[in-house]
Amino acid sequence: MTVAISRQAPSACPACVAAPTAEAIAARAEALKDTRIALSLPTIHCSACISAVESALNAYPGVKDARVNLTLKRANVDAEMSVDPADLVGLLEGIGYEAHELDVATIQSTATDKAGRDLLMRLAVAGFASMNVMLLSVSVWAGAADATRDMFHWISAAITLPAIGFSGQPFFRNAWKALSAGRLNMDVPITLAILLAVVMSVWETALSGHHAYFDAALTLTFFLLAGRYLDHRTRAVARSAAEELAALEVPRAIRITDGTEQTVAAADLRIGDMVLVRPGSRCPVDGEIVTGTSELDRSLLTGETVPVAAAPGQAISAGEVNLTGPLTIRASAVGQDTSLHRMADLVAIAESGRSRYTSLADRAAKLYAPGVHILSALSFVGWFIYSQDLRTSLNIAAAVLIITCPCALGLAVPAVTTAASGRLFRKGMLIKHETALERLATVDTVVFDKTGTLTEGTPVLSNLGDQSTADLEIALALAEGSGHPLSRAITSAARAAGIKPAQITDITERPGQGTEANWRGQTVRLGRNDWIGAEAGDVTSAWLRVGTNAPVQFRFADDLRAGAAETITALKAAGKRVILLSGDSDAPVTDLANRLGIDEFQANCLPQTKLATIESLSSSGAHVLMVGDGLNDTAALAAADVSISPATALDAARVASDIVLLGRDLSPVADSLVTARKATSRIKENFRIATAYNVIAVPLAIIGLATPLIAALAMSSSSIIVSLNALRLR
Amino acid sequence: MQVLTFLIPISLVLGGLGLVGFVYTLRSSQYDDPDGDSQRILSDQWDDHPKP
Numbered sequence: 001m002t003v004a005i006s007r008q009a010p011s012a013c014p015a016c017v018a019a020p021t022a023e024a025i026a027a028r029a030e031a032l033k034d035t036r037i038a039l040s041l042p043t044i045h046c047s048a049c050i051s052a053v054e055s056a057l058n059a060y061p062g063v064k065d066a067r068v069n070l071t072l073k074r075a076n077v078d079a080e081m082s083v084d085p086a087d088l089v090g091l092l093e094g095i096g097y098e099a100h101e102l103d104v105a106t107i108q109s110t111a112t113d114k115a116g117r118d119l120l121m122r123l124a125v126a127g128f129a130s131m132n133v134m135l136l137s138v139s140v141w142a143g144a145a146d147a148t149r150d151m152f153h154w155i156s157a158a159i160t161l162p163a164i165g166f167s168g169q170p171f172f173r174n175a176w177k178a179l180s181a182g183r184l185n186m187d188v189p190i191t192l193a194i195l196l197a198v199v200m201s202v203w204e205t206a207l208s209g210h211h212a213y214f215d216a217a218l219t220l221t222f223f224l225l226a227g228r229y230l231d232h233r234t235r236a237v238a239r240s241a242a243e244e245l246a247a248l249e250v251p252r253a254i255r256i257t258d259g260t261e262q263t264v265a266a267a268d269l270r271i272g273d274m275v276l277v278r279p280g281s282r283c284p285v286d287g288e289i290v291t292g293t294s295e296l297d298r299s300l301l302t303g304e305t306v307p308v309a310a311a312p313g314q315a316i317s318a319g320e321v322n323l324t325g326p327l328t329i330r331a332s333a334v335g336q337d338t339s340l341h342r343m344a345d346l347v348a349i350a351e352s353g354r355s356r357y358t359s360l361a362d363r364a365a366k367l368y369a370p371g372v373h374i375l376s377a378l379s380f381v382g383w384f385i386y387s388q389d390l391r392t393s394l395n396i397a398a399a400v401l402i403i404t405c406p407c408a409l410g411l412a413v414p415a416v417t418t419a420a421s422g423r424l425f426r427k428g429m430l431i432k433h434e435t436a437l438e439r440l441a442t443v444d445t446v447v448f449d450k451t452g453t454l455t456e457g458t459p460v461l462s463n464l465g466d467q468s469t470a471d472l473e474i475a476l477a478l479a480e481g482s483g484h485p486l487s488r489a490i491t492s493a494a495r496a497a498g499i500k501p502a503q504i505t506d507i508t509e510r511p512g513q514g515t516e517a518n519w520r521g522q523t524v525r526l527g528r529n530d531w532i533g534a535e536a537g538d539v540t541s542a543w544l545r546v547g548t549n550a551p552v553q554f555r556f557a558d559d560l561r562a563g564a565a566e567t568i569t570a571l572k573a574a575g576k577r578v579i580l581l582s583g584d585s586d587a588p589v590t591d592l593a594n595r596l597g598i599d600e601f602q603a604n605c606l607p608q609t610k611l612a613t614i615e616s617l618s619s620s621g622a623h624v625l626m627v628g629d630g631l632n633d634t635a636a637l638a639a640a641d642v643s644i645s646p647a648t649a650l651d652a653a654r655v656a657s658d659i660v661l662l663g664r665d666l667s668p669v670a671d672s673l674v675t676a677r678k679a680t681s682r683i684k685e686n687f688r689i690a691t692a693y694n695v696i697a698v699p700l701a702i703i704g705l706a707t708p709l710i711a712a713l714a715m716s717s718s719s720i721i722v723s724l725n726a727l728r729l730r
Numbered sequence: 731m732q733v734l735t736f737l738i739p740i741s742l743v744l745g746g747l748g749l750v751g752f753v754y755t756l757r758s759s760q761y762d763d764p765d766g767d768s769q770r771i772l773s774d775q776w777d778d779h780p781k782p
Binding site: 046047050051068069070071072117120121124125128131132135136148155159 | 734738742745746748749752753756761762763764765766769770771772773775
């Protein structure tokens with residue numbers, strides 16, 4: 001636009017005519033400013049997909065560079081500001097690939113995994129150094145003596161000291177943090193063992209002694225870093241998948257200024273702004289409706305399935321979905337002040353309860369760390385009294401620390417959680433919290449939310465056949481003229497039953513009311529009870545009136561989520577107590593509970609009621625798993641021992657829960673309990689293996705028989721056994 | 731045993747080269763998309779000349 005205007009008004013001086021005007025340069029600079037667009041491509045899987053997507057994107061005008069990442073199933077596009085992400089999504093859908101826009105700001109933090117890269121670098125250095133030192137150590141064990149042995153030891157020292165100094169930093173830092181807070185963790189004995197081994201070995205080498213533990217210190221660091229890296233990977237994968245879910249909801253809003261529509265980021269909205277909410281989209285702010293009539297779906301906030309009428313003057317909350325007509329809203333609270341965010345704050349309070357859980361690894365460390373230090377100190381004192389020789393006693397003490405060093409213990413938990421999380425991820429479950437599996441294994445009570453969790457949240461016609469065929473034909477014809485969820489339900493049910501639409505004319509949709517038309521000279525209407533003139537029912541209903549005939553009711557039930565029935569059956573068969581808590585009214589809740597065979601249920605639950613129920617269950621000694629999706633569930637999700645939410649849940653609910661269900665199917669829930677129990681028993685088994693190994697190796701170290709060769713053999717074999725045991729879970 | 735004065739430095743240098751190579755691949759983001767890279771080798775898009 002700017003360019004066109006500047007051409008109409010040429011520069012005054014003739015010499016400047018040839019040169020572009022200042023405005024034109026500015027406009028070009030604006031166009032040259034690049035933007036990054038990220039697209040999620042859930043269906044790509046092969047090299048043909050990669051080249052099809054990349055060539056389509058690169059051929060689009062304005063796109064500078066597009067690259068597909070198959071691991072993350074994502075495309076990153078560098079493009080000019082003028083490129084609209086919605087056009088790219090349309091372009092890809094045109095060539096047969098499902099695409100969704102991702103919010104670049106949300107995924108930015110996981111785009112480059114800095115911490116993972118750092119760990120990998122340290123792991124590589126430790127691996128390189130330990131292989132070289134092991135090569136030299138093997139020669140010593142094979143019989144190198146005198147000057148050769150000393151030279152080998154010195155070369156080992158020259159490799160080990162810088163390598164440990166670099167690779168061991170994560171352990172040193174953690175140990176220092178724990179010590180300065182006056183606590184003991186697993187990293188304290190690790191750090192002590194590594195440092196003592198290195199110091200003793202240098203001292204021994206200087207005195208041309210026989211045994212040096214350089215290789216032990218390095219392999220120890222290598223194995224422990226491998227455990228740390230596995231642990232980090234598992235959590236990074238879960239975190240990036242969770243962030244992708246959040247990034248799928250691009251926070252945009254349409255602001256109306258002086259009658260023109262303008263798409264802005266939701267964060268830029270201010271109080272008093274006029275915001276347009278189109279049918280089918282979620283309201284971004286709290287406010288008051290200024291113009292338009294429609295219906296609101298509040299199920300994510302309250303659990304109610306019956307849509308609520310909306311008219312000018314009425315209040316609307318962020319998170320409610322507009323169903324029929326466009327609404328203009330004057331914002332009264334934006335961003336962090338909306339009721340949506342205030343509810344999410346409840347979560348932070350409830351979450352403090354979760355930190356009470358100490359993981360199995362921490363409990364093991366609490367027993368283990370002091371035990372090892374005392375054992376090592378005792379053997380030092382004992383040997384010093386017996387031999388009066390500082391060097392021998394220190395050597396023995398170092399050997400005890402190295403032998404007992406929690407190599408296997410360090411791998412015992414991450415190896416199992418990696419295998420178990422990978423298995424559950426393939427089934428469509430995302431483990432977000434590190435101790436979620438352990439907590440899941442103890443669950444004996446499962447609490448479900450109804451709307452959006454056990455049900456799909458989309459209505460289906462439940463009383464097809466109560467109406468006459470003629471009525472159905474008219475209803476179908478009227479329903480096809482509207483995009484309302486209830487109309488769509490009538491359309492699909494009637495079409496499936498083989499009904500043909502009646503011939504009607506002059507179809508008009510009245511937003512917030514229903515659809516009206518002319519049929520054989522009579523006015524026919526399909527819509528809300530108060531518009532039709534019928535009694536309000538307790539279930540979601542639409543009414544049809546032909547002329548002045550009595551209104552005909554269409555009742556709707558919520559469609560069951562796939563796998564819901566199987567999940568409830570499996571949980572009950574496994575002896576779990578199953579409870580249903582819903583914010584919906586009595587009739588639909590009772591109906592659903594009867595259909596699924598749930599004996600304990602409660603309707604009309606407020607968020608506080610759900611929270612109180614969970615808390616009373618917990619205080620009576622039950623371990624509660626909460627499965628829910630709405631804002632009214634978030635406090636309960638955070639208060640429960642462990643919680644699961646479906647991917648369709650509100651952002652706040654997903655953040656509050658430990659596990660996210662990625663697919664539409666609910667059946668992985670029952671599986672996850674089994675896998676979690678298996679994983680926990682595998683972790684305990686690994687602890688027993690590590691303990692058994694210590695029972696054999698520690699006496700050898702205390703009586704002074706442990707050589708670096710024995711230490712290396714014992715350490716590697718126990719680590720490998722523990723990892724293989726974990727792999728049995730896959 | 732004189733041969734050791736050659737062999738030990740050689741083994742260290744060779745190992746070090748491997749380490750430097752690994753650090754290079756890590757720094758240039760070559761582990762960001764392992765699945766994609768294993769598939770891209772099948773594409774004939776840049777067979778004649780490297781991507782400009």
